[in-house]
Amino acid sequence: MPPRISRFAGRVPALFALLSLMATTISDTALAQPAVAEGAGVFTIADGSLSLEAPAGWQRVQPKTGIVETEFSIPSEGTTPDGTPLAAGRMTVMGAGGSVEANIDRWCGQFTQPGGGSTKDASATKTLKIGGRDVTLVDITGTYQDSPGGPFAGGTTIQRPGYRMLAAIVEGPDGNYFLKFYGPAATVEKHADGFRKMVEGMVPAN
Numbered sequence: 677m678p679p680r681i682s683r684f685a686g687r688v689p690a691l692f693a694l695l696s697l698m699a700t701t702i703s704d705t706a707l708a709q710p711a712v713a714e715g716a717g718v719f720t721i722a723d724g725s726l727s728l729e730a731p732a733g734w735q736r737v738q739p740k741t742g743i744v745e746t747e748f749s750i751p752s753e754g755t756t757p758d759g760t761p762l763a764a765g766r767m768t769v770m771g772a773g774g775s776v777e778a779n780i781d782r783w784c785g786q787f788t789q790p791g792g793g794s795t796k797d798a799s800a801t802k803t804l805k806i807g808g809r810d811v812t813l814v815d816i817t818g819t820y821q822d823s824p825g826g827p828f829a830g831g832t833t834i835q836r837p838g839y840r841m842l843a844a845i846v847e848g849p850d851g852n853y854f855l856k857f858y859g860p861a862a863t864v865e866k867h868a869d870g871f872r873k874m875v876e877g878m879v880p881a882n
Contacts, residue, residue: 717729717730717731717732717734717736717748718730719736719746719769720881721745721746721769721771721846721853721855722771722846722848722850722853723850724881725848725880725881726807726809726846726853726878726879726880726881727878727879727880727881727882728855728874728875728877728878729874729877730748730767730874731867731870731871731873731874733750733751734748734749734750734751734767734867734870735748735749735750736748737749739768743770743772744768744769744770745769745770745771746768746769747766747767747768747769748766748767749764749765749766750764750765750766750767750857750859750863750867751764751765751863751867752764752765752859752860752863753860753862753863753865753866753867754860754862754863762859762860762862762863763836763859763860763863764859764863765857765858765859765860765863765864765867766857766858766859767855767856767857767858767871768854768855768856769853769854769855770853770854771851771852771853771854772851772852772854773851773852774852776812776845776847776852779845779852779854780796780799780801780812780814780845781796783814783816783841783843783856784796784799784816786820786821787816787817787818787819787820787821787839787841788818788819788821789818789819790818790819790837795816795818798816798817798818799814799815799816799817800814800815801813801814801815804876806846806875806876806878807878807879807880808880809846809847809848809878810846810847811844811845811846811847811875811878812844812845812847813842813843813844813872813875814841814842814843814844814845815840815841815842816840816841816843817839817840817841817861818839819835819836819837819838819839820835820836820837820839820841820858821833821834821835821836822834822835822836822839836860838860838861839858839859839860839861839864840858840859840860840861840864840865841856841857841858841864842856842857842858842864842868842871842872843855843856843857844875846878855875857871
């Protein structure tokens with residue numbers, strides 16, 4: 677007697693094709709769904725104990741150096757005299773040692789003044805209480821001695837005239853955290869209010 681062939685057997689290839697199509701459709705649908713997460717600009721400092729939100733339009737990027745915990749690229753504003761777009765601004769977030777005054781002195785030392793005057797005398801500082809922490813705001817302008825590899829990496833220093841830095845030093849029991857936003861003065865001026873609102877909006881993380 678010849679072996680019986682189930683009518684179902686002939687349908688197996690078609691069934692597998694249907695299952696494959698369904699899996700592909702489900703996968704594509706899942707990929708199309710937006711990720712459920714906080715705003716892309718939300719980040720934390722101080723071991724996750726404080727939360728801030730960067731302004732809209734600031735792009736979170738991979739930090740250029742290992743000592744930087746979080747980094748944002750800020751849209752440029754304006755052009756150079758020859759029409760070249762100005763460089764984008766950069767904001768870095770990191771923890772580091774040293775007193776508030778020592779770090780302000782170090783940052784001022786990274787700038788020179790066109791007339792040869794004192795950068796510290798030309799800078800401005802203000803201390804506020806935000807999110808239960810003492811926060812010192814710093815505003816410095818001049819020719820910035822940029823070290824792309826980081827302040828402790830050595831290497832070539834690039835002179836960048838007409839630059840400005842806005843910074844915030846957040847004090848804490850386990851050390852200080854630094855938020856530094858710098859770039860061409862026109863770019864920093866355009867986004868200065870956004871930086872200040874970000875810092876002043878710092879709150880304890882849930």
